Amino acid sequence: xxxxWKVGAGAAVLESSIWERMKMEFFGYxxxxxxxxxRNHIAVIPTSVCSSTVACNIAAQVPGAVALANQQGxxxxxxDHEQTVRTLIGLxxxxxVAAVLVIGLGCDGITVDQVAxxxxxxxxxxxxxxxxxAGGTLKATAEGVHKASRIxxxxxxxxxxxxxxxxxxxxxxxxGSDFSxxxxxxxxxxxxxxxxxxxxxxxxxxxxxxxxxxxHVLARRAKTPAVSEEILRIVGRCEERVRIFNGDxxxxxxxxxxxxxxITTLEEKSLGCIHKAGHKPIQGVLAYGEAPSGKGLYVMxxxxxxxxxxTGMLAAGAQxxxxxxxxxxxxxxxxxxxxxxxxxxxxxxxxxxxxxIDASSILAGDESIDQVxxxxxxxxxxxxxxxxxxxxxxxxxxxxxxxxxxxY
Numbered sequence: 001x002x003x004x005w006k007v008g009a010g011a012a013v014l015e016s017s018i019w020e021r022m023k024m025e026f027f028g029y030x031x032x033x034x035x036x037x038x039r040n041h042i043a044v045i046p047t048s049v050c051s052s053t054v055a056c057n058i059a060a061q062v063p064g065a066v067a068l069a070n071q072q073g074x075x076x077x078x079x080d081h082e083q084t085v086r087t088l089i090g091l092x093x094x095x096x097v098a099a100v101l102v103i104g105l106g107c108d109g110i111t112v113d114q115v116a117x118x119x120x121x122x123x124x125x126x127x128x129x130x131x132x133x134a135g136g137t138l139k140a141t142a143e144g145v146h147k148a149s150r151i152x153x154x155x156x157x158x159x160x161x162x163x164x165x166x167x168x169x170x171x172x173x174x175x176g177s178d179f180s181x182x183x184x185x186x187x188x189x190x191x192x193x194x195x196x197x198x199x200x201x202x203x204x205x206x207x208x209x210x211x212x213x214x215x216h217v218l219a220r221r222a223k224t225p226a227v228s229e230e231i232l233r234i235v236g237r238c239e240e241r242v243r244i245f246n247g248d249x250x251x252x253x254x255x256x257x258x259x260x261x262x263i264t265t266l267e268e269k270s271l272g273c274i275h276k277a278g279h280k281p282i283q284g285v286l287a288y289g290e291a292p293s294g295k296g297l298y299v300m301x302x303x304x305x306x307x308x309x310x311t312g313m314l315a316a317g318a319q320x321x322x323x324x325x326x327x328x329x330x331x332x333x334x335x336x337x338x339x340x341x342x343x344x345x346x347x348x349x350x351x352x353x354x355x356x357i358d359a360s361s362i363l364a365g366d367e368s369i370d371q372v373x374x375x376x377x378x379x380x381x382x383x384x385x386x387x388x389x390x391x392x393x394x395x396x397x398x399x400x401x402x403x404x405x406x407x408y
Contacts, residue, residue, distance in 0.1 A: 024199050026384035027160035028095075028167070028319075032123025035095035036163045038319045038384040041066050041335060042151055043097045044144070045088055047115055048073030048108040054129075054137055055103045058144035064152050065101075066334040072401050073110045080405035085110055087289035087401050090315030092119035092126075096335050098155040099125040101148045103140070106132030125151050160386075166200025166295070168384060171313035171321035171336070172276045173206060175306035178326025182272020184343025184362040184369070185324035191373020192322065192380060193297065194278035202295050204286070204318055205277040206302040206309045208238045213267030214274050218299065223281045230285040234301045276324065288402055289315035307331055308402040310338070320383050322376065323391075330354040331398045332391030337383040340391060341376060356389050 028036040042065040046055040049071045059067035068091060072084045092100045092115065100119050104112035112128040120126040127147040134140035172193060174181060193203040211218055215235040222228035283296040289312045292298045300316065302309035306329065310321055314335050321338045323329070328351040332338045342348050345360035357376060361367040383389055 024165040024381075026163055026165065026168075026381055027386075028163045028384060029098060029158050030161050030163070031095055031098075033093075035093075035122075035317070036161075036167045036319075037095040037098065038168075038386070039096040039336065040064065040098045040155055040158060041096055042099045042101065042148055042155060043068060043092055043094075043335065044101045044103060044148065045092055045115065046070045046073070047088065047102060047104045047110040047112055050074065050105040050108065051103040051131055054131055054140050054144065055101075057137075057141045058101065058103070058129075058148055061141075061145045062148040062152055064155060065148050066397065068334055069397075069399050070401060072403060073108055075407045076109055076403075077405065077408055080403060081109065083288055083404060084401055085114065086287075087312065087315040088115050089118045090289045090291060090317070091311070091335065092124075093122050093291075094314055094317055094319070094335055096319050097124065098158060099151040100127070101144060101151065102126065102128045103144060104128065104130045106130045125154060127151060164200065165196060165381065165384075168196060168320065168380070169202040169204065169292070169316070169318045170196055170380065171204050171206070171310055171318035173306055173310050173313075173321060173338075174210070174273055174276060174324040175331070176325040176327035176329045177269060177272065178344055178347075180343030180347075180360065180363060181324055181326040182268070182275060184359045184372070185326070185341045186272050186275035186343075187369045188343075188359050188362065188372035188376055189276045189322045189324050189341060190278035191370055192278075192376040193276065194280055195373065195377045196380070197278070197280050197296050200295055202292055202317075203277070203280075203297050204292070204300050204313045204316060205274070205282075205297065206300045206313055207273060207304050208234050208301050209304040210270050210273035211235050211299075212239065212270055214270035217271070218274055218277075218282065221279075221282050223283050227282055227284055231282070231299060234285060234299075238301075276322070286316060288312040288404075291316045303402050305400070305402070307333075307398045307400045310336075311399060311401055320380055322380070325355070328354065330391065330394070330396055332389075332394070332396030334397035334399055337387075337389045338391045338396075339376070339379050339383060339389045354390050354394070 059065040131140040219228040348358040
């Protein structure tokens with residue numbers, strides 16, 4: 001502190017510099033694998049839909065525990081099966097998770113050993129319960145509560161430590177878009193994403209269906225020709241998948257709610273969507289739930305369904321999410337704070353219980369995009385320090401894993 005004041009005329013500049021650096025720091029939970037959590041959850045992970053009720057029953061009885069209500073895990077084949085496995089393991093590895101209890105039925109397509117073993121490699125405490133081996137729902141629930149409670153006592157001893165914003169991974173999502181999204185909320189979110197990556201952090205842009213018509217713009221920002229080609233490839237595959245199922249994206253993208261909100265075409269929606277990614281080079285393209293190999297901005301191949309998309313990014317290690325919305329949406333996540341932003345003043349008034357940031361000041365001419373982006377970044381750091389965004393305080397724990405094939 002004395003250094004700050006003894007420099008004479010340069011004191012104000014130095015003070016400003018130190019203050020800026022302080023805003024790029026937070027206090028989080030350092031994990032054995034080096035990751036930093038901004039929450040300290042015990043994740044109760046069912047390996048299939050058959051064990052989801054028991055997982056939820058256990059989590060409801062243990063402070064600090066959250067259940068991931070997995071509806072998949074049985075009768076999946078090939079890459080669809082692999083994606084569910086990758087996602088469940090990735091969620092258990094997420095830095096916001098301090099410890100894990102894996103619940104299996106006993107004859108699931110995904111075994112508890114498979115999931116628990118990979119998560120345990122991070123050094124976190126991991127326990128398992130198998131319902132058939134325990135003797136049914138009541139006995140499995142009792143066993144799970146006993147094991148989770150023991151873990152909870154360990155987790156409660158963990159203390160927050162100073163960390164840099166560069167250790168954060170940000171998930172960026174939009175849903176219920178309208179005319180204000182691409183003009184205000186999305187560009188402001190992009191400023192916050194640029195700020196984070198400038199300080200060494202990681203940002204994930206999702207929703208492949210909302211790249212269609214703007215994929216060439218994204219591809220020009222790729223770090224390498226191979227990354228550019230991969231962006232074009234995932235968009236082409238998305239369109240082909242729709243054709244295989246005799247679908248028509250125009251019936252769902254933009255959705256009827258987006259059309260009523262003033263978005264006229266999928267291309268218009270896509271050009272607004274990609275503003276959420278700011279202006280930094282794209283380092284790579286990730287499969288659903290795949291962790292990035294480095295820092296910076298990445299694209300993840302996710303569906304347009306908001307909850308499934310956020311789940312994929314959390315499985316990749318995101319500790320916090322930005323969610324822009326024009327029409328308004330209440331959804332959150334069991335594992336990470338989800339910060340809601342709208343550029344529509346009417347939506348903010350109607351859904352103030354759910355939305356954290358009113359970005360309509362951009363359209364009113366009262367603030368610049370950069371100014372609102374800086375406000376959003378401040379909310380990210382506040383959430384990293386323990387502040388609860390509205391979705392989290394209201395216990396919006398929506399969860400879903402994306403399926404890529406029929407169940408057999």
